Amino acid sequence: MSYVLRRLLMFPVVMLGVSVFVFVAIRLVPGDAITAMLGTESGLLTPAQRESLTAYFGLDQNWAVQYWRWLTGLLQGDLGLSVTYGQPVSRIIIDRFPLTLELALLSMVIALMIGLPAGVFAATRVERPSDLIVRVFAMIGQSTPNFVLALLAIYILSVVFGILPTMGRFVPLTEDPLGNLAQMILPAIALGTAFAAAVTRISRAAMLDILGEDYVRTARSKGFSQRYVIWRHALPNALIPVITLSGVEFGYLLGGAVIVEQIFALPGLGRVVLDAILQRDYALVQGVVLFIAFNFLLVNLLVDLAYAALDPRIRYGAS
């Protein structure tokens, strides 16, 4: 079976596994769902009310029936109702996802704009002081958690330079693009730095591998300039691992910006998940987690397909 086909067939299988995992995980939460849903108010329920609620949510059925109902609902885009928001979970996701997506894209742009040139630069000056400096910065960048960086950035900007990052009401991109960018740039830098460090390291390593290849030496011996050899021969091949890394990181960012969104008070998906967990809004946790996992898998699938398209060895050489 070809790699691409196998990869495509695997997607629904894993996604189904993910849905079972999330379903079971939520049901392992101690306490019954009605109490979890209504909080202290559940104490006011009469036994009859409790029973009818249990029947209404289908909780009197066994897990298999519940799962089947949930799954068929999912396939029709019904992710359930959020108790804290009083809205369908799908509505909340549609409202909040654009911000998370924008943040992830912005971070990726920053990471690639810094990481790729830095990595190529270091690879062409290997073992010289400039290479060492790039590597030290990359190592520090990779070791700084994004929330630590976010706090330090706020501190440096506000205390040292006296610029207060705007953290009041969130301005959507469609309303005021510049105002939006001003709010998003700091969180994007906080998220993008470790990513940039990873891009630097991987593009440096990939460039070094390729610069040692025969075809690069041949190109050089033909008298092509260093710049031409790097841009035309080495870089396109060095991009393959960078693309893989970017895909995986992007997938993480789509669901992993929890803390940074929290610090900068950005109403994105990460914050929704965190609030939902803290408030025990299980329908919301379930729906959003599933959505994030879906995105993550989808991005990884696309990356693998892109990888196969770029590198024929993967397309044909089944492992």
Add this chain to the structure above:
Amino acid sequence: MAVLRALLRHTSGQIGVVVIAVFAVAAVLGLLGLTPHDPLAQDRLARLQGPGATYWMGTDLFGRDILSRLMVGIGQSFAVALLSVGLAAGAGTVLGLTAAWFGKLWDGAVMRAMDVLLAFPAILLALLIVAILGPGLVTSVVAIAIVYTPIFTRVVRGPALSLKTRSFVDAARTFGSSRRYILIRHLLTNLVAPLTVQITLALAWALLTEAALSFLGLGTQPPSPSLGLMLSDSRNLMETAPWMLIFPALVIMLSVLGFNLLGDALRDVFDPRTRRALA
């Protein structure tokens, strides 16, 4: 021994070892309660005091000594990291080895289960597990262990699959060695290198995740000190008491850096292509 010697000749290996050693000492002292001050004692006359002779790294809003709290925090972070990575490495090794050895249905089942776990961004999976088990230190250990198990499983299974077909394994089988003996003596010993590298890098990540969980209020619960909580406390006070932010931030950065440097150095040391250059 040869590995250790090569490691100590490697520049980032040296730095990594020194950094980790310093923090390990602080961690042990912190866990043993050998801190300069009581980490929970509140000196109300010395609230929000900057670094000085009595309180080397200053005090927090309640007049508690930052240095002592950091030491206990490092101790807890290291304990959580070691325990969780230990669990993950153990579980991942058993799963990866058996998946590679038995193949077929077991391999498929294990690897698909790992695919499912890997479908969640790490911090999200950790949050989900915390949501189920309730916040706390033990939960952090379990959550980080579960998040990291699939990675160890993959790290072990790949090389184990190719080792399984090597002639020395066939030879051992012909001699009548037991399955357990072959798995441990022949397969596992050959996996020490990738496992060591992965464990070191996982420790860096585990420290970071523990700090992230406690920062969000889902790890260590106050008044127990933890690096994440201390950072979280510093948020509204960074203008008046920047030491509350800077010291915990530095501790997290440097300890993660230490493990990353060590992991990188170990990778170089174990890699035959770079080992020659180091010898």
